[in-house]
Amino acid sequence: MTQKHDASFPHPSLDEEGSLLPHPTRRTVLTAGSVALGGAGACTLAVPFLDSLRRTQASSAASTREQAVMDVSVQDLAPGAHKIVVWQGMPVAIQHRTPDMIHALEDTALLAQLADPQSRIRQQPHEAENAHRSLRPEYGVYITICTHLGCVPDYKDIASLPASGGFFCPCHGSQFDGAGRVLRNMPAPYNLPVPPLHFVDDHTIRLGESLLSPHYSLNSIQQL
Amino acid sequence: MNDNTTPSTGWLSTRLPFLRPLCQHMARFPMPPVNLFWTLGACLLVAFGLMFVSGLFLSLHYQPDLSQAFDSVEAIERRVPSGWIIRSIHTGGVSMLFAALYLHVGRGLWYGSYKAPRELVWLSGLFMMLLFMTTAFAGYVLPWGQMSYWGATVITHAVEAIPGIGHGLLVYLLGEDTLGGIALHRFFILHFTLGFIIATVIGLHVLCLHGTGSSNPTLDSPRPDHTxxxxxxxxxxxxxxxxxxxxxxxxxxxxxxxxxxxxxxxVILANPLKTPADITPEWYLAPWFAMLRAIPSRLGGLIAAAASLLVLFVLPWLDRSPRHNATYRPLVRAGMGLFFIAFITLILAGMHGATPLWVWLSRGAMLVWFLVFLVLLPVTSYRERQMTGSSTQGETS
Amino acid sequence: MKLLRSFLTGTALLVSFSLTSLPAHASSTDEPIVPIQKSPPPAEPLPPMRPEERGLMIFQQVCSSCHSMERAHYGDMIGLQPSVTALQHWAQQRHAGLESPIASPYPSVAVGKANNGGDYPPDLSHIARTIRGGPDYIRQMLAGYRPVPPGVTLAPNTYYNPIALTHHHKFKMRPPLHEGMITFPDGTKATIPQMASDVTAFLQWADDSHRSTRHFIGTAVLLYFALLGGVLLALWRLLKRTA
Incomplete structure (x- = not known):
């Protein structure tokens, strides 16, 4: 306990208190020190608690092991029909288009209603940046998760569109055409994503692997 | 709890006008010259805070389900990141909390903190102690290990001793005939909810204390210090x-x-077909377990254990002497000393097997417990009131 | 390195421990699951192994053929065997995954008893804590098998072990350890006392895998409180005189 004032720690802000006390600087330093130490301790204590919210090693191992590649047979899919498969926990709609539907996708009246008719925003691999927004015109494959807030749009005909088929999101009414392209002035900002895929043979689609754009994955798209 | 006079609190204090008087009250709260035993309350508050937070985080990973409870605790220990630290805070914290709690209550007994005008502080504190004991018991069941299961079985069967309704009440409380999934879920909800209830009672306890102020340990001494x-x-x-x-x-x-x-x-999964060799409770509940065991009749044991706690509740009215501090009351000093020894004896007795030595020691300790509170304190207090009354010429309380 | 690792797991920085230590150990990872007869070239000196790491090898190759460790998952052994692929390989050999408990190889308790002279091989998850005598007993018992002394007759499938506590030294576990049965990649000679000691270290780790981290954090916490307590004590003494 030294009696001399510590000149290197002047605290003019505490003068009103300091004038009453013989050792204002020493007291201020000790108070600040214990508050700082206590605060640092409390923050360190928070580390294990926040850490425990991290996903466990087991579940992260599980997510990497999750089947990334899935083969889907479309042999049973009649023209005009569609089906929903689950790939990596996401619903994927596969539609078998009739020639009328393919033709309808290029209808200028339809294109005029679309927000991104040319598929300029990267929501699909390059090989699907075409009029029918798919690898082969007769098959459309889209992840049916609305780009607005993540609801699952239903596959249904939309009255304002020509007979291309379409998707309608029940949450906020976003409408998409048969190629998953969002209409103008809808809550959803982007087209429905196209998963990486290629055709193993004429009747089998392999989801999760793109031959023409091998680096395309769901991480590459604008928004899921 | 600083004297909030800095301008930055101006915005808040216009919108919460009570905030500044409250902070000033807390900061300026006049404290008598108390000793280090008066810091146990702060320790308890911190211990409770740690238990509360660690419990919340454990409950995120715990599964109150018969088939998953034990494995979820093992998962917290082995797989949840830092889970073992959080769980050790929780399991170690209960011992630290009860150690501080018993010392805190012991300080109240020794220094007469239960007396008028602090009856409400004492009663709210005792009520909180009962809540803590219930919470600890319910929490100990949750890992669903052998000791959890058999401890819960033994204690819940004490309820059966209540004549007439015992068995029906037990089945009603457990939700089924034996300890199982329904009871486990109830224990979890009870344990979880009691945490919040205790937090509220802590607030009441502090509120009561701030109504009357802390007791002054020097008042009965030859040189009372009123500063x-x-x-x-x-x-x-x-x-x-x-x-x-x-x-x-x-x-x-x-x-x-x-x-x-x-x-x-x-660390062994509960097995309803095999009772572990030495079944003893955790140390903080051991005194009452020893009491249950010391009395041959099941109902008698239950009544004795309950009465040992109830007697503490009526203490402010058993000891109405104006003198507080046992240090300056020779008979009370001896009595309280004996009571503390009896309490420690009961802890040890509860943690040891039911050998005749420990059973007789716990009987002796129970006798001391009730004699001190039901005979010694009222008699001494009566004599002291007579003396004070004669010296101050009939001042009534 | 050990200290650093303890720090990483213990204070649990958000960096994944397995990822950071994976590249450093990748060279020694695939050894434990190769068949026993394939010995690695002794010429290249490999990093020394901790006793519990050797113990895991013994558990994988010896103990787990009768005993379960059901509270632990295959993936939990990442602390001793940083290679995920090696662990996956081990789990797959036993028709399990990384997230499956290390189950008993026996389909039922009855089969396990029948194969072991009537005693079911106990689960090893917490054996170091729960067995009478603790780790010292395990270590001595594993190395405690002796030839049958004259005058003692043993039932079939019973082995003489004067250390063992059950059945009056007529032990039902067949002697698990044999000289040189395992080739450790770090060149440690697989003598019976060595292996008994290593596998005991492993069983202690399996029961309480945070022991060293706990001590490290505990020391840091106590140092912190010594510092904070010192500052507070100085402040308190100052206030006692002034305020």
């Missing part, structure tokens, strides 16, 4: 210092002696 200091900053720093020492002991317990107070058999 007071404002709570901030001196007692804030003193409490922080005590909490610091308390937490250091806490750290020694959970990081270096984790098995000191734990029961080994609780």
């Amino acid at each position: 007071t200091r404002p709570f901030a900053p001196f007692y804030v720093v003193k409490d922080c210092l005590a909490v610091c020492v308390f937490l250091a002991l806490f750290a020694v317990l959970i990081f270096f002696l984790p098995d000191l107070l734990g029961k080994l058999d609780n």
Whole structure:
């Protein structure tokens, strides 16, 4: 306990208190020190608690092991029909288009209603940046998760569109055409994503692997 | 708890006008010259806070389901990141909390903190102690290890001793005939909810204390000291210092002696067909377990254990002497000393097997318990009131 | 390195421990699951192994053929065997995954008893804590098998072990350890006392895998409180005189 004032720690802000006390600087330093130490301790204590919210090693191992590649047979899919498969926990709609539907996708009246008719925003691999927004015109494959807030749009005909088929999101009414392209002035900002895929043979689609754009994955798209 | 006069609180204090008077009240709260035993309350508050937070985080990973409870606790220990630290805070914290709690109550007994006008402080504190004991018991069931299961079985069957309705009440409380999934879920909800209830009662306890102020241990001494200091900053720093020492002991317990107070058999999954060889409760509930065991009749044991706690509730009216501090009351000093020895004896008796030695020791300790509170304190207090009355010429309380 | 690792797991920085230590150990990872007869070239000196790491090899190759460790998952052994692929390989050999408990190889308790002279091989998850005598007993018992002394007759499938506590030294566990049965990649000679000691270290780790981290954090916490307590004590003494 030294009696001399510590000149290197002047605290003019505490003068009103300091004038009453013989050792204002020493007291201020000790108070600040214990508050700082206590605060640092409390923050360190928070580390294990926040850490425990991290996903466990087991579940992260599980997510990497999750089947990334899935083969889907479309042999049973009649023209005009569609089906929903689950790939990596996401619903994927596969539609078998009739020639009328393919033709309808290029209808200028339809294109005029679309927000991104040319598929300029990267929501699909390059090989699907075409009029029918798919690898082969007769098959459309889209992840049916609305780009607005993540609801699952239903596959249904939309009255304002020509007979291309379409998707309608029940949450906020976003409408998409048969190629998953969002209409103008809808809550959803982007087209429905196209998963990486290629055709193993004429009747089998392999989801999760793109031959023409091998680096395309769901991480590459604008928004899921 | 600083004297909030800085301009930055102006915005808040116009919108919450009571905030500044409250802070000023807390900061200027006049403290008599109390000793280090008066820091235990702060230690308890910190211990409870740690239990509360660690419990919340454990409940995120715990599954109150018969088939998953044990595995989820093993998963917390082995797989949840830092889960073992959080769980050791929780399992070690209960011992630290009860150690501080019993010392806190013991301080109240020794220094007469239960007396008028602090009856409500004492009663709310005792009520909180009962809540803590219930919470600890319910929490101990949750890992669903051998000790959890059999401890819960033994204690819940004590309820059966209540004549007439015992069995029906037990089945009603458990939700089924034997301890199972429904009971486990109830224990979890009870344990979880009681945490919040205790938090509220702590608020009431502090509120009651701030109505009357802390008791002054020097008042009965030959040289009473009436000087007071404002709570901030001196007692804030003193409490922080005590909490610091308390937490250091806490750290020694959970990081270096984790098995000191734990029961080994609780790492084995509950098996309703095999009772472990030595079934004893955790130390903080051991005194009442020893009482249940010391009396041959099941109902008698239950009544004795309940009465031992109830007698504490009526203490302010059993001891109405104006003198507080046992240090300056020779008979009470001896009585309280005997009571503390009896309490420790009961803890040890409860943790040991039911050998005749321990059973007789716990009977003796129970006798001391009731004699001190039901005979010694009222008699001494009567004599002291007579003496004070004759010296101050008939001043009535 | 050990200290650093303890720090990483203990204070649990958000960096994944397995990722950071994976590249450093990748060279020694695939050894434990290769068949026993394939010995690695002794010429290249490999990093020394901790006793519990050797113990895991013994558990994988010896103990787990009768005993379960059901509270632990295959993936939990990442602390001793940083290679995920090696662990996956081990789990797959036993028709399990990384997230499956290390189950008993026996389909039922009855089969386990029948194969072991009537005693079911106990689960090893917490054996170091729960067995009478603790780790010292395990270590001595594993190395405690002796030839049958004259005058003692043993039932079939019973082995003489004067250390063992059950059945009056007529032990039902067949002697698990044999000289040189395992080739440790770090060149440690697989003598019976060595292996008994290593596998005991492993069983202690399996019961309480945070022991060293706990001590490290505990020391840091106590140092912190010594510092904070010192500052608070100085402040308190100052206030005692002034305020």
